[in-house]
Every structure is written in structure tokens, then in C-alpha cells.
Amino acid sequence: xxxxVLFCLWVxxxxxxxxxxxxxxxxxxxxxxxxxxxxxxxxxTWQNGPVAGLIGLLAGMSVLRWPVIxxxxxxxxxxxxxxxx
Numbered sequence: 003x004x005x006x007v008l009f010c011l012w013v014x015x016x017x018x019x020x021x022x023x024x025x026x027x028x029x030x031x032x033x034x035x036x037x038x039x040x041x042x043x044x045x046x047t048w049q050n051g052p053v054a055g056l057i058g059l060l061a062g063m064s065v066l067r068w069p070v071i072x073x074x075x076x077x078x079x080x081x082x083x084x085x086x087x
Contacts, residue, residue: 005046
């Protein structure tokens with residue numbers, strides 16, 4: 003139960019941070035949210051099970067979508083295309 007409350011507070015904090023002006027397009031805040039969110043996601047999964055963890059992962063990915071987009075672009079460039087043949 004406490005992990006759900008903490009995760010909801012994380013989502014609210016992420017949305018409040020997104021509304022604030024930033025010179026670096028919120029990348030430093032995103033790094034902090036990721037650093038706090040990963041252990042929180044583990045705690046959420048441990049306390050409530052894998053379904054709640056997957057829902058929390060999807061919610062976190064929707065809040066921090068640009069780091070996920072850049073990660074998938076980097077992975078595709080590194081491993082996806084260009085290795086055919």
C-alpha cells in the first residue's frame with residue numbers, strides 16, 4: 003500500500019516538474035526522476051506483484067517518454083539496422 007502512495011506522489015511530482023520552466027528541457031529533472039523511480043518501481047513490484055509493476059512501468063514510461071524514445075533510437079542505431087547481410 004505504501005508503495006502505491008509513493009508511486010502516485012512520484013507521478014504527481016513528475017507532472018509538477020514538467021509544468022515548471024527549464025533551461026535544459028527538464029533533462030536534469032528526468033535524470034533525478036529516473037534515479038528515484040527505478041528503486042520505487044522495484045519496491046512497487048515487490049510489494050504488489052508483477053502486474054502492478056508492469057502498470058507502474060508503463061505509467062513511468064508515459065511520464066518520461068523522451069528518455070525512452072532516445073533510448074530506443076540509440077538501441078536501434080546500435081543493434082537494429084546496419085547489421086543486415
